[in-house]
Amino acid sequence: MNGPDADPPILSWIRDQDAVARLQRAVRNDRTAQSYLFYGPRGVGKTRTALGVAQALNCTGAEPPCGACLPCRKIARLRHPDVRLLFPATKEEDSHPEEIAKRLEEYGSGRYHLLEYARNASISIDRIRELKAEAAMSLVEGRRRVFILTEAHRMQEEAAQSALKLIEEPPAGTHLILTVEEPAALLPTIVSRCQRVRFRPLRRSSIEEILVAEGGLERPAARLIGSLSEGSLGRALALREEGSKERSIVEIRDDALSLFDLEIEPTKIEERIQQQVRKWAGKLDPNTIRRNAELLLIWCHDLLAVRVGLGTESLANLDRRDRLASEAERIDLARLRAWIDALEEWVESADRNVNPGLGLHELLRRAAATDAGPPRGT
Ligand SMILES: [Zn+2]
Structure with a gap:
């Protein structure tokens, strides 16, 4: 936890998203919505931005979010007890909490690591119930509780119904951030309760820079992959994997x-x-x-x-x-x-x-x- 070189705050390295400045302003002015819907293509930074908002809300540094204080570092590593990231899992994965913990650990350890899901993965009602039970308790150590439901359209029907109540009336100090590619994939009643925030495809040049700087690719390959990836870093990383095989x-x-x-x-x-x-x-x-x-x-x-x-x-x-x-x-x-x-x-x-x-x-x-x-x- 005490690494000498703390990461910069997450929001500072999200690229090409106007939404980031608006969200930062909202936190600064204490006008953060209780329920957000982040929507846009896969692999453009929606879930990371949600973690960045959680940092901004819980930072104890002089100029939040600092990235360096203990809450900021715990959130970046997904080890903060008041910040939870729920992602779709298969029944099999759901019954192995240690596997889920490992996936979260991996996600928290790399800036450009992406969560991948099986085709039949979903968010079950049991996990929504756990969230609701947690929401009813007082905060463990943070200032605000943040629940992130990534790929929220993969909530099972009854899970979505159950989540609706939480989204409608989150307890004071609790924020929900749902991410989805298309709002239309969610129950309209859920969409209407959330403040919608749009995320855009990344610029080709941004993907190219990331692949060169972080992925160790030569410029011509990074440029080609940037062109093939339709603005999704997720797709770009998959193409890089495929290419290296x-x-x-x-x-x-x-x-x-x-x-x-x-x-x-x-x-x-x-x-x-x-x-x-x-x-x-x-x-x-x-x-x-x-x-x-x-x-x-x-x-x-x-x-x-x-x-x-x-x-x-x-x-x-x-x-x-x-x-x-x-x-x-x-x-x-x-x-x-x-x-x-x-x-x-x-x-x-x-x-x-x-x-x-x-x-x-x-x-x-x-x-x-x-x-x-x-x-x-x-
Ligand atoms: Zn901080």
């Missing part, structure tokens, strides 16, 4: 690019497929197809950006700018459009479980179709 995202992109040819001739399709299948060593499952298609679609967007003269800041494939420049110079827009349509179709074919070889053939056939216009731009 076998090959880096840059290698995967380069392999995908060997398929990409703006001037592909119908007579060359078979040869191309043979080359590519060898490269992928027969491992053309729906996930691989989706990843390759996404990477090629991002390449197409970069080509358009170069073509219309946008600055390099917008490019996901900055490390391949020479190839981008040369392709953008020769680009035929109808052909590029054919590629984009064919790539989208390719993903759909994978989702429909079309034979991968056929799907690949169809991709190239469409991309090479002569009605896409002349192979060269004028």
Whole structure:
């Protein structure tokens, strides 16, 4: 608990969320709502922000939240008795409190650690009952009690009904913060009792910075993952994991690019497929197809950006700018459009479980179709 380098307060390292300043003001002016609903995409900082609010409410430092006082440190590590984080768990996990404690410990130990849940995980009525019992008791050591219910739409029906009473009339000094992707996934009666706070996708540049600074990634890989992650750090971290298992995202992109040819001739399709299948060593499952298609679609967007003269800041494939420049110079827009349509179709074919070889053939056939216009731009 007495580490020499205390972390800065959580709210100071949440990125790209206007909500943070508003929440800080509310705490400073003693106008914190009793029930909040934080909503927005997964992996953008909703749960961390909730912990940051708990720090601000319980900090004993001179300028709260300080991050360094004992309550701040306990909250960051999820060891504060008055601050509880409830997350969806399976029945099996629910019956092993030590497993739950371990997950919380992990979450508290890393700034960018994400809680992951099984598909069938939920928040049970038993855990809501425990919360309510706790809420009825006096505070253990803090100034305010904060209950965070992450992925609150995963409350079981009766759990949600039971939580409703707590959300409607929390005891004095108790705050509830629910997080959810879409408010519509919750009971309307719950949504209407909460102050809603919107969270946005993170900027690509923020994700890129985090992956370089904290994730030890090289810049080109961080940039590509930032572009693929749709503003979710959670998705970015999953992509990083996936990439580190076998090959880096840059290698995967380069392999995908060997398929990409703006001037592909119908007579060359078979040869191309043979080359590519060898490269992928027969491992053309729906996930691989989706990843390759996404990477090629991002390449197409970069080509358009170069073509219309946008600055390099917008490019996901900055490390391949020479190839981008040369392709953008020769680009035929109808052909590029054919590629984009064919790539989208390719993903759909994978989702429909079309034979991968056929799907690949169809991709190239469409991309090479002569009605896409002349192979060269004028
Ligand atoms: Zn503090």
